[in-house]
Amino acid sequence: MGLEMPVAEGKSVQQTVELLTRKLEMLGAEKQGTFCVDCETYHTAASTLGSQGQTGKLMYVMHNSEYPLSCFALFENGPCLIADTNFDVLMVKLKGFFQSAKASKIETRGTRYQYCDFLVKVGTVTMGPSARGISVEVEYGPCVVASDCWSLLLEFLQSFLGSHTPGAPAVFGNRHDVVYGPADTMVQYMELFNKIRKQQQVPVAGIR
């Protein structure tokens, strides 16, 4: 079960990341390699739109190195599809129906830390060559129901994030007692990326 949030940067992105990682290492977490989550945006082609000219829907195709053989496809408020990596090839074939939005690829890369039952991933969100923000994902392995461990997660976050601890993510809004799955993680990432995309430049003030 995990969550992530953007982090305010008083300093540069890199420095903040370094700060976080140092804190984690002091806590006792052990580094376990790197991770990468990326997202591409597609919108439905104009030819398939009806005569009313409704706006095309946006579809996000995401990959997560945590699930190396899977590919996630999701709409904004719609369903999330988990497929295997052949889905990317399928998207090429569906060029007529889904067109890639230009300069839309956004990804986050960073290191992966394991602290007993917690899995912490601190990554830099980049869009093209520029770094736009930081993402921190915390996963508590043993629990699968969100509502049961939210308080524990919060406490853990406070221990190394300090003042930047966020509130409960929206994905838990109405589904507290449902089993958490990888799709929920990807939905959170999608929201995060959208938020970061909307901010055109690196913000100075804290956001959440």
Added chain:
Amino acid sequence: MPVIQTESEYKPPVNGSYFAHVNSADGGCLLEKYSEKRHDFECALLANLFASEGQPGKPAEFSSCPLNSDEDVNKWLHFYEMKAPLVCLPVFVSRDPVTTGGLFVPLFLPRAGVLSPLADAASMSGVRAVRISIESACEKQVQEVGLDGTETYLQPLSMSQNLARLAQRIDFSQGSGSEEEEAAGAEGDAQDWPGAGSSADQDDEEGLVKFQPSLWPWDSVRNNLRSALTEMCVLYDVLSIVRDKKFMTLDPVSQDALPPKQNPQTLQLMSKKKSLAGAAQILLKGAERLTKSVTENQENKLQRDFNSELLRLRQHWKLRKVGDKILGDLSYRSAGSLFPHHGTFEVIKNTDLDLDKKIPEDYCPLDVQIPSDLEGSAYIKVSIQKQSPDIGDLGTVNLFKRSLPKSKPGSPHWQTKLEAAQNVLLCKEIFAQLSREAVQIKSQIPHIVVKNQIISQPFPNLQLSISLCHSSNDKKSQKFATEKQSPEDHLYVLEHNLHLLIREFHKQTLSSIMMPHPASAPFGHKRMRLSGPQAFDKNEINSLQSSEGLLEKIIKQAKHIFLRSRTAATIDSLASRIEDPQIQAHWSNINDVYESSVKVLITSQGYEQICKSIQLQLNIGVEQIRVVHRDGRVITLSYQEQELQDFLLSQMSQHQVHAVQQLAKVMGWQVLSFSNHVGLGPIESIGNASAITVASPNGDYAISVRNGPESGSKIMVQFPRNQCKDLPKSDVLQDTKWSHLRGPFKEVHWNKMEGRNFVYKMELLMSALSPCLL
């Protein structure tokens, strides 16, 4: 009986019938041949009959017929009257079998309306005539009936045709006198032909009796024919009646016995001889056939058919025909192998057979040609040796020609050849797989692949070499192969396991987990295919994948084998070296490729029931040995030989002290102190020393034992004070009771003690120090 031919316009009617008619003269009934009497075509019939001339298109006409129709002769229809002979006479009206002129006169049996003879007679005498209807069946025979109902009639034969037919039936060889006379008369009359008519008239006037002279040259012929015809018709009638058996039957005429032949014996002899000859003929024919088939079989055995041999080959190997050639497949590709070798062999006909010379015993009309790189025999040699100090020794593979496995008796030579080639191919595949993995897989100590040898180091100072020994059948290489290397270090078990592993790998490619699989999915385990859509994380994926290759597996197996053998050697060496205490090892029968177990007991001879506290279960794994003690401790030992030895030695020393403890219980001595790992005294290099102090039942004596693995055993006895002479007298102790306390210790010369082993000696000591109760 009327057998008539009706008159037609072309020829005179032939009336060959017997005619029963009413003689107008006397009113009686005369049965006479009509033709003899009359020349005209008159006959009286009393029947319903259809008379036809066969004139084309003429419809039948019904007309009544007066009784006496002699006078009434109609050109077209002839009315006949006949008595009713059908009831009386046994001869039926029958059809004229001679179809002269193609006219059939189907005469029907009289139906109702036949008058009785009485009535007939009555009618003859002038009673009212009964009208009889006659209807001609048809004028001409119908050839066919058209689709619209029109009938096509057969054309009647013309006069000349008819005549020709008649003439054919004449038997000119047989003539009657009257015929000749008639013929002569006919010839004579022929010239008088024009005048014959008058003479005929004259004759007519002469009366009925006189035979009419022939009016034309064929007359006699005609008469003869007519008579013959009549006779034939009668015969036919008789026969048909007889066949029916209703009105007439034939009875055989009893014949006289044949006169006896002159020589009955001769006849019998002749007949017997003939029958015997017939039987002999049959037998001879059969014998001839048998001998022929036997010789054929013998010939066939020597020259076996190519096709039958090919059939035998097909029962064992896959063959296919490519153009002119017959190719076969001896690879394992159909069993799941992915080795790229083609593995095709060619089947050729063996034609170098010299028929003049004797055919050799092992001649086979079929020969197989295997690829040149699969010739000879091969095997994989797996051996564990001490590491060769010189790395330059690598590559000098010690080949030795292992004797070919004995082929099954009776199997043809191509079978052994193909099996050997297949084995070579499999060994090549195994070695290729191993060398590929040796290069790709990263391990702490890299594996070396040199020529046909793979060398790896499972343990330090140890070298595992896997080599592909392929010896071809050339005479040249056989010379070198005679120098035999010691085959003792060849681990047959591992070679066999390699074969098993590669076959396991083959099966995996064809297993039901792999196939069937969706066309779009990649090849692989079924759960791996699901790992994408079900978002497996890395742990789950790793658990699915069997990451071990062939080389790793075989190295693990080799390690285990080596560790197991070394453990056994260690235990055995200890057992042979140390007699007291005894060490026993019970190896379990059921083992795994990666794990074996042995139960080690340390006992003293003679005291097995008392001193059995040291029992160890050793689980020998791939790289370490896990020891489970009887008291519950679990100790993990590494692969080092020395560790196990030291451990066992320490256990042995502990055993001695434990034995004393048990013995004390039995003997009634009290245990004052016991320690497995005593901290006093000299430090042991192996393990720890253990010590025990026991006191005699009455407390007078105490025995103190200290046993260490290295330092051995040290036994001291504590005597009561009053037994020690060299104790200084002291004024402090006034009471004599204090002299009963135990005082100083004295060491026992243990090696001078009597007794087979430690525990026995101890027992003796204890018993010596205990007062005997008498």
